[in-house]
Amino acid sequence: MESNRSAVMINDENMSCPLCDTVVRKGLFVCRGCQSVIIYDATHKEKVEAAKLGAAMLGIVALLLFLDLPYWLASLFSWRLSDATVPVALALAIGSAFYGGVLFWNREKRKKAGIPRFFR
Ligand SMILES: [Zn+2]
Numbered sequence: 001m002e003s004n005r006s007a008v009m010i011n012d013e014n015m016s017c018p019l020c021d022t023v024v025r026k027g028l029f030v031c032r033g034c035q036s037v038i039i040y041d042a043t044h045k046e047k048v049e050a051a052k053l054g055a056a057m058l059g060i061v062a063l064l065l066f067l068d069l070p071y072w073l074a075s076l077f078s079w080r081l082s083d084a085t086v087p088v089a090l091a092l093a094i095g096s097a098f099y100g101g102v103l104f105w106n107r108e109k110r111k112k113a114g115i116p117r118f119f120r
Pocket residue numbers: 017018019020021022031032033034035036
């Protein structure tokens with residue numbers, strides 16, 4: 001697992017190994033030419049890293065929203081803050097953070113699933 005490169009797509013069925021130029025049918029998990037491992041999705045480690053990054057970013061966004069949103073709304077709309085405003089803002093922040101997390105996760109998955117990679 002020292003080097004990895006994206007496959008060269010020939011058509012929907014076939015691709016060319018970027019490490020040894022052998023034509024490999026899509027769906028195989030090992031290159032017949034050089035025995036490199038073909039990964040079609042993100043590796044487990046990459047999924048964990050993406051999840052950590054997403055969680056960290058969303059945590060920061062949620063915290064900023066939670067701290068600033070009531071005051072931002074107050075200054076923007078001249079709303080008077082009541083005791084109900086903060087829980088509502090918190091619920092909105094958590095909801096949007098969750099929604100953003102789902103979007104982020106899906107985007108990462110699509111990006112990685114596009115072109116297979118060869119590991120050797
Ligand atoms: Zn190969």
